[in-house]
Amino acid sequence: MGLWLKNVRPVCFHESGNRSGVAISDGGTIRESPLPDDEVLDADGLFLSPGWTDLHVHIWHGGTDFSVPPDRAGLKSGVTALADAGSAGEATLHGLRKYIIERRPETIRAFINIGSIGLVACNRVPELFDSRFIDVERTLAAIDANRDILCGVKVRASGEVVGDWGISPVRIAKRVAESAGLPLMVHIGNRPPDLEEIFALLSPGDIVTHCYNGTAGGAVTRSSAVFEHACRLAGTGVLMDVGHGSASFDFGVAAKSIAGGLVPFSISTDLHVRNVDGPVHDLATTVSKLHAAGLGFSDCVNAISTNPRRFLGLSGANGLTPGMRADFTLFALVARQKQVADSGGNSLVLRKFFEPRFAIIGNRCVRVEPSRSGRAGSQR
Numbered sequence: 001m002g003l004w005l006k007n008v009r010p011v012c013f014h015e016s017g018n019r020s021g022v023a024i025s026d027g028g029t030i031r032e033s034p035l036p037d038d039e040v041l042d043a044d045g046l047f048l049s050p051g052w053t054d055l056h057v058h059i060w061h062g063g064t065d066f067s068v069p070p071d072r073a074g075l076k077s078g079v080t081a082l083a084d085a086g087s088a089g090e091a092t093l094h095g096l097r098k099y100i101i102e103r104r105p106e107t108i109r110a111f112i113n114i115g116s117i118g119l120v121a122c123n124r125v126p127e128l129f130d131s132r133f134i135d136v137e138r139t140l141a142a143i144d145a146n147r148d149i150l151c152g153v154k155v156r157a158s159g160e161v162v163g164d165w166g167i168s169p170v171r172i173a174k175r176v177a178e179s180a181g182l183p184l185m186v187h188i189g190n191r192p193p194d195l196e197e198i199f200a201l202l203s204p205g206d207i208v209t210h211c212y213n214g215t216a217g218g219a220v221t222r223s224s225a226v227f228e229h230a231c232r233l234a235g236t237g238v239l240m241d242v243g244h245g246s247a248s249f250d251f252g253v254a255a256k257s258i259a260g261g262l263v264p265f266s267i268s269t270d271l272h273v274r275n276v277d278g279p280v281h282d283l284a285t286t287v288s289k290l291h292a293a294g295l296g297f298s299d300c301v302n303a304i305s306t307n308p309r310r311f312l313g314l315s316g317a318n319g320l321t322p323g324m325r326a327d328f329t330l331f332a333l334v335a336r337q338k339q340v341a342d343s344g345g346n347s348l349v350l351r352k353f354f355e356p357r358f359a360i361i362g363n364r365c366v367r368v369e370p371s372r373s374g375r376a377g378s379q380r
């Protein structure tokens, strides 16, 4: 059966004009107009955006000790597309593919960790202790065998991970990414390596995740020279990703950066078991925090939909074109006070909250429970 979404307010699409309805065929693609026997969903003025997309999550549940089950991060939270950011390395990617990616209704892509073991026992068994932990040949072979699900190479470049090995694993990861023709996602945080050393290796299309971390050595606001360097990089097309996480998002750094013109390309959660019950919770809470930190409504929506979707090669601003596969999130921006915290335990009262109500993939519509976003939902 087809689906007629009526009374919607499209945002972040090209050419949405004044349309207030979207017709979806029983095959799940956009139609010009509804048919008499279509099922009707009256959205009562909800915003309709390209499907929410979380570019940094950990959902290799069972293959790592810290990933959440994928349904904690996906459709039931209003999220239709996800990228697992380096939970798997070359030794474990096949499991992420077979047991998670191929079984889920969401669109899932992965950044392959440059460390062969990925994040099996995250931060207990570091994946980048020394050169024995990277196998370039096997990583390139795994990339070639899994190009359809891979969106980049991930390297965690902070002191807890690389220790004395410093900048070397970032150099290797960049070489592997270049030779595979993929972008590099680099996690920043405490030294070593130094931010300036990392920035010097990046090129347009690469991603800096944890861009608003508040660590002493890793904050982009650490000095005006570092901040200007980050702004220059963003100006050339290096992509700034939030990756909230449990140690990587600071309200003060975010507000100062946004006010200074360093806005995020993508807002992502870095969701895992150590932050899903707070402070991160879900993508809706994360984007609401960025809105409170000064990022405008359209920039917020683009950063959780069109931008990461473009990075992953998915429909986005063109998503209302007849023939495209339907992929949307219906949401409200509600006036609601809620106390939240950043990764450093600093609290902030949000006054406006992004509240997803429905996720739509093809002609499948999943209801998000507003009060339990990320926890429960019911399916049509």
Ligand SMILES: [Zn+2]
Pocket: 056, 057, 058, 085, 245, 270
């Ligand atoms: Zn992460």
